[in-house]
Amino acid sequence: MEYLVGVLVLVVGVLVSIALHEVGHMVPAKRFGVRVSHYMVGFGPTLWSRVRGETEYGLKAIPLGGFVRLVGMYPPAEAVGNPQPRGFFGRVAADAREVSAAEIRPGEDARAFYRLSAPKKLVVMLGGPFMNLLIALVLFTVLLSGIGVPTPSTTLESISQCVIPVSEDASRACTDDDTPAPAAAAGLQPGDRVVSFDGVAVDGWTELQAQIRASGGEEVQLVLERDGERVTTEITPIVAERALLDDEGAVVLDAEGEPRTTQVGFLGMTPANELVRQPITAAVPFVADATWRTFGVVATLPVHVGNLVESTFGTQPRDEQGLIGVVGLGRFAGEIADDDSRSLLEQVQYFLSFVAGLNIALFAFNLIPLLPLDGGHVVGALWEGARRQVARLRGLPRPGPFDTARLVPLAYGVFVLLAGMGLLLVYADLFKPITLG
Secondary structure, X not given: OHHHHHHHHHHHHHHHHHHHHHHHHHHHHHHOOOOEEEEEEEEEEEEEEEEEOOEEEEEEEEEEEEEEEEOOOOOOHHHHOOOOOOHHHHHHHHHHHHHHHHOOOOOOHHHOHHHOOHHHHHHHHHHHHHHHHHHHHHHHHHHHHHHOEEEEEEEEEEEOOEEOOOOOOOOOOOOOOOEEOHHXXXXXXXXXXXXXXXXXXXXXXXXXXXXXXXXXXXXXXXXXXXXXXXXXXXXOOEEEEEEOEOOOOOEOEOOOOOEOEEEEEXXXXXXXXXXXXXXXXXXXXXXXXXXXXXXXXXXXXXXXXXXXXXXXXXXXXXXXXOOXXXXXXXXXXXXXXXXXXXXXXXXXXXXXXXXXXXXXXXXHHHOOOOOOOHHHHHHHHXXXXXXXXXHHHOOOOOOOOOOHHHHHHHHHHHHHHHHHXXXXXXXXXXXXXXXXX
């Protein structure tokens, strides 16, 4: 039951994200006078709909997208010089113009989308993706500043009984041949909070870790807080081979991506994480970095799809940092909800981060400059605006609207490719899923 609840929560998050994306298109379109005939969440058969004013609002059976129908998306034939359809692609473009023109009611040509200025078209088409970006910013603000970031603290979560070489599995059981860990030998316990190390007050785990690593072989005084009382003990960190860390406590990797090692002081204790709230402005650079990395994935999408094909139908495991579909996210959501070892707050954090990351992906993906994605309409509006500015500077007559219907055959091709990628992701998520770490 918990697994199913997790999946349903994610589905609701996806539907809300899609619904708000379409609101981002619909609201400015209506403000600019465009008639919006339909606002639908999902595809396929209509499950529910109501007409309010001049717009039909509804929910469809397949929750994998949505749309708003802006009347007059494509200029009619007379507005673009009555081009004669030539060949299959020409007929497809002509059909698109006719269908779009048929939606325009008598006397309402001025309310057609194609009549908008280029800047207004940009506002309408970018409204959806930027709504997704705003959702991600709000959710990450809640995560970072409202809930907090799990941060290693000076409270101890566990104590190692022995020193396990860095080249071996750290989770294995201790043997008689292993060197006892100084922390266990000194009687440290889970729940102890380190107050000072060698007479220096400790403010955070990174600082404490640096002090321990720098004092190998030296006896130092350690002050702990245990059950509300101060406990003082003498302890000597042993010198052991451990991973090399940078100034921020991150593991330094060599040219082959393996951790570099060094001889440092070692006690054998693991910190407990505590939630530390970040400044209210922390979400902005976080979202900016996540968005930039997502654009990098989108820019190399063919490479990632190729890797997905190789791993799905080959023997190598899937890339944990590679593409994942809605089915895979649903699996993650179900596993998290069904995991009793995670607190309710941790589960909420996971769900919020999933939905926030999904909205960043929707923002970047929808800006691909190809129809039927929003980025294709953005490119059309930019081209139309550039033509008009050049004509104005040269003193020429104002050009008519850009004939976006000519791009409809390309849109069909892109749709087929996207559908194929979607099916591939569903297959991969079902039969060779990424395991949640």
